[in-house]
Amino acid sequence: MTDPILDIENLSVRYRGATEPAVRGVSFSLGRERLGIVGESGSGKSTVGRAILRLLDSAEITADRMQFEDVDLLNASERQMLKVRGRRMSMILQDPKFSLNPIQRCGDQVAEAFRTHVRASKAEARAKVIEMLNAVQIRDPERVYQLYPHEVSGGMGQRIMIAMMLLTDPDLVIADEPTSALDVTVRLQVLNILDRLVHEHGIGLIMISHDLNLVRNFCDRVIIMYAGRVVETLAASDLDNAQHPYSRGLLAAQPRIGGSRGPLPVLERDDSWMQPEVRS
Amino acid sequence: MKPIAVKDLCMSFGAVQVLHDVSFDVAAGECFGLVGESGSGKSTVLRCMSLLQGQWTGEVSIGGVRVRDMPLNDRCRMVQMVFQDPYGSLHPRHSVATVLSEPLKIHGLDRANERMAQAMIDVGLPVDFLDRFPHQLSGGQRQRVAIARALILEPDVVLLDEPTSALDVSVQAEILNLLSRLRTDKGFTYIMVSHDLSVVDHMCERFAVMQSGRIVEILPREAIPTNAARDPYARELIGASLAYERAV
Ligand SMILES: Nc1ncnc2c1ncn2[C@@H]1O[C@H](COP(=O)(O)OP(=O)(O)OP(=O)(O)O)[C@@H](O)[C@H]1O
Ligand SMILES: Nc1ncnc2c1ncn2[C@@H]1O[C@H](COP(=O)(O)OP(=O)(O)OP(=O)(O)O)[C@@H](O)[C@H]1O
Ligand SMILES: [Mg+2]
Ligand SMILES: [Mg+2]
Numbered sequence: 471m472t473d474p475i476l477d478i479e480n481l482s483v484r485y486r487g488a489t490e491p492a493v494r495g496v497s498f499s500l501g502r503e504r505l506g507i508v509g510e511s512g513s514g515k516s517t518v519g520r521a522i523l524r525l526l527d528s529a530e531i532t533a534d535r536m537q538f539e540d541v542d543l544l545n546a547s548e549r550q551m552l553k554v555r556g557r558r559m560s561m562i563l564q565d566p567k568f569s570l571n572p573i574q575r576c577g578d579q580v581a582e583a584f585r586t587h588v589r590a591s592k593a594e595a596r597a598k599v600i601e602m603l604n605a606v607q608i609r610d611p612e613r614v615y616q617l618y619p620h621e622v623s624g625g626m627g628q629r630i631m632i633a634m635m636l637l638t639d640p641d642l643v644i645a646d647e648p649t650s651a652l653d654v655t656v657r658l659q660v661l662n663i664l665d666r667l668v669h670e671h672g673i674g675l676i677m678i679s680h681d682l683n684l685v686r687n688f689c690d691r692v693i694i695m696y697a698g699r700v701v702e703t704l705a706a707s708d709l710d711n712a713q714h715p716y717s718r719g720l721l722a723a724q725p726r727i728g729g730s731r732g733p734l735p736v737l738e739r740d741d742s743w744m745q746p747e748v749r750s
Numbered sequence: 751m752k753p754i755a756v757k758d759l760c761m762s763f764g765a766v767q768v769l770h771d772v773s774f775d776v777a778a779g780e781c782f783g784l785v786g787e788s789g790s791g792k793s794t795v796l797r798c799m800s801l802l803q804g805q806w807t808g809e810v811s812i813g814g815v816r817v818r819d820m821p822l823n824d825r826c827r828m829v830q831m832v833f834q835d836p837y838g839s840l841h842p843r844h845s846v847a848t849v850l851s852e853p854l855k856i857h858g859l860d861r862a863n864e865r866m867a868q869a870m871i872d873v874g875l876p877v878d879f880l881d882r883f884p885h886q887l888s889g890g891q892r893q894r895v896a897i898a899r900a901l902i903l904e905p906d907v908v909l910l911d912e913p914t915s916a917l918d919v920s921v922q923a924e925i926l927n928l929l930s931r932l933r934t935d936k937g938f939t940y941i942m943v944s945h946d947l948s949v950v951d952h953m954c955e956r957f958a959v960m961q962s963g964r965i966v967e968i969l970p971r972e973a974i975p976t977n978a979a980r981d982p983y984a985r986e987l988i989g990a991s992l993a994y995e996r997a998v
Contacts, residue, residue, distance in 0.1 A: 485886070511890025511921045564889045564916070565835065609789065613766070621763070624834045624912070625788025647889070650915040651834065653788050653945050654990045680890075680918045683994055716920075723923035725952040727995055728975035733930070734923035734952070 474499040475642055475674035476522070479535040483514070483521050486528045492517045494698040500642070500674045504665075506685030506706060507678045509695030510716070515678045516564055518695075519644040523561050524551050538642065557587045559642035560635040564678075566627035570619040576630050577603070577615025584637045602633035607659045624651035632660060639671065646678045661688055682724055685709065694720070697744050716743050751778035751937035752813035752828070752906040754799075759808035761791075761798055768794055769806070770963045778813075779933065781940040783950040783957025783971075785987065790960040792943045793834055796909040799941075800831045812907055827857060830900035832893075834911040834943070839896055840884040846870075846895050847880040853903050869898040874924050890917045897925060901932065910942040914949065926953060947974055947991040959984040 476499060483493040493514040498505070507515050520526050522536070524543060536543040541554055563569040571579055580602070581595040590598065596615075603611035606629040614626060622630065628651050635643060645664070649657045665688070667673050679685055685692050689706040694717045702714040712718060719737035754776040761769040769791050776782040784792045797803040799810050801817060810817045812828060820828065833839035840849060850866045859865065870877050873894040884892055893916045900908055910929075914922040926949065932938050944950050950957050951974045958965045959981065967981040977992060979985045 509918065511894075511916075511918045512888040516888060568835070623789040623793060627835075629788075647916065651788065651912065651945070653786065653987065654947075654994050655987060656788050657945075658990065658994070680916070680922075682919060720918065720920050723920045725923075725926070725946075725948045727948045727951050727992065729948070729952065731952055733927045736923050736927065737920045 474501050475539060476500040477535060477537045478518075478522070479533060481518065481521060481531070481533040481536065483517050483526065483532075484530045485526075486530070490698075492529075492698055493521065496695075496698075496700050498693055498700070498703070500676065502668065502672045502674055503691065504668055504675045504677060504689040506689035506692040507676060507695060508680065508682065508685055508692060508720070509701075510697065511680075513695040514698045515695055516646050519561055519646055519676065519678060522644060523555055523559065524548075525555075525561075556583065556640075557638050558640055559644070560638065560640045561644040562628075562631045562635055562646060562648045564646040566624075566631040569631065570627070572619050574618070575615065576617050576619060576622060580630065580634045580637065583634050587638045598637065599633070602636055603630070605636070605663060606630075606633050607656050608633075625653065625656065628652060629656075629660065632663070636663070636667070640673065642674045642676075643667070644676045644678070647680065648677070649684070650679075650681070657684075682709065682721065699744065701743060714743070715740065752939055753778040753780075754782075754907060754939060754941070755809070755811045756795070756799065757809045759795065759798060759806055759810065761794060761803065761806040768963050769798070772808070772960075772963075772965055774958050774965060774968060776939060776941060777955075779937050779939055780956070781929075781933065781942060781954045783954035784941060784943045784960065785945065785947065785950060785957055786960030786966075787962070787983075787987075788945075791963045792960055793911050795960075796831060796911055796941065796943065800829050800909060801825070802831070823857065826853070826905075827903055828905055829907045829909065830903060830905040831909040832896050832900045832911060832913045834915075840892060842884055844883070845880065846882055846887075849895060849899055850880070850902055853899065857903060859903075865902055869902045872901065872928055873898045874921060890921055893917060894921070894925070904936060905938070907939045907941075910940055912943050912945065915945065922949075929953070947988065948995060950974070959987060 479497045481496045482491050484491040496518055509515055521531050533544060577599050580599045584595050600611045608614050608629055649660055668675050677689055686706055686709045692704055692706045692709055693700050694702040696716045702712055702717050722735045757773050759769055759772040772795055798806045851862055854862045867877050875894050914925050951971050954971055956970050958968045961983045967979055967984040969979055973979055974988055977988045979988050
């Protein structure tokens, strides 16, 4: 790959007080592409994202290399990180409403985040926020601007987070379950927005998702994680040919429209799955 | 087993009306789906039914008794809810053990430790996670704690707001199988909000499609694969879901 945006080698993360690491020896690099991360709940997907943004105070992070463009993420000071985070790389967090300040209006929070990175008057910031809420298909942006986080629906919360991240024109976006609370029609519109960012602005996008249809059709490559490790890396179009038994089990567990209503196949988890990756 | 009846439910936040005459019936032991546009009022319907939201008009009854007339304790034994947003619904400084033991204590149920351990096993979590706090759990693990909390009281009716959208499909399969098994064994009645029509098709006999605070159509599950909806929005939603399953 020429000129990766992000290059991670042998990343491990152990939370303070935990006996086992949450992430073990994860390596991947990312170009101007869409990389999907799927995997078992609790397998360390969000932890990888938070480690890249250095949002893990209570954990020990080790790696052979963690490079984002010209920034050495392993050795960057917190001051350097403040310039990078939110501006050059952003993350759409898994619990959108929790990551918003509960006592400030949603629109004001987005506007404030914009103004910490870009010089703009309050009125300019407000106009920009309304424009972005429109872009993420929020029906009534003027009303939603005024709402507090507990007053917006789950899907609105997700889109407010996406709007916040779009404002600063980052090079790397890590989206943790960005569309799980959206109905399918809105989901397709939001995916199109993210797609345009990759193709027109040349950003790198990491999509953490449980939605196999989404990663199969929307991403370029997919990483499959199990128990803190990458067990398989493959082209998204090859997802249905995944080899690892965890990946096979995952594909089999997906209910289908018009399928039988009998019990869904479940995984018999096997200790040998803790072994490092199969490449295909 | 208890049937549910919702009649002419209306609800406003200030000047904005978010529910308009929502009516539907759910048979005893049925799993009824609620799907539709983001922001259309699905969570609000569940919040009204469980009286987390009080200022509504209309009528909601369970097993023939109006929820407004039920004493609080009876209502909690009868109706439990799994929230869409598991982080917000778990107290940040309460351990999982506290979350699960509190309802048992309030309702004076015996064998608390045994019930707590079984609830953890049912949702596929290690029993030693009882000592953890919400911030020490992944998104899907938190959601499973929320499901365990709702099921531990063995209620008659469980209101499920996107119970599996934060879970990988292998854990989703385990939870859906668990919910189906409990329905057969204990006669639970469910109302389930979901954006995933393959989950609705798998779990529900019938479902309502919502848009802008209204139910636009109630359909049997058989209407999904053939897109037999008549309402234009319901047709669009089902059509998009069918296309989504084939390609994004
Ligand atoms: N602050 C913490 N302290 C201790 N353990 C933690 C902490 N945060 C997360 N963990 C544990 O680390 C593991 C990985 O968590 P992570 O949130 O990265 O999982 P995930 O793959 O994103 O899962 P999900 O799909 O359910 O969101 C989990 O077993 C979780 O319980
Ligand atoms: N406390 C509140 N104050 C004001 N408006 C509210 C409040 N709670 C919800 N709303 C509004 O009610 C409408 C319905 O919200 P609700 O959460 O029921 O939608 P939903 O169908 O569950 O959507 P999603 O699929 O995105 O979760 C939204 O427009 C929302 O902004
Ligand atoms: Mg996660
Ligand atoms: Mg909702």
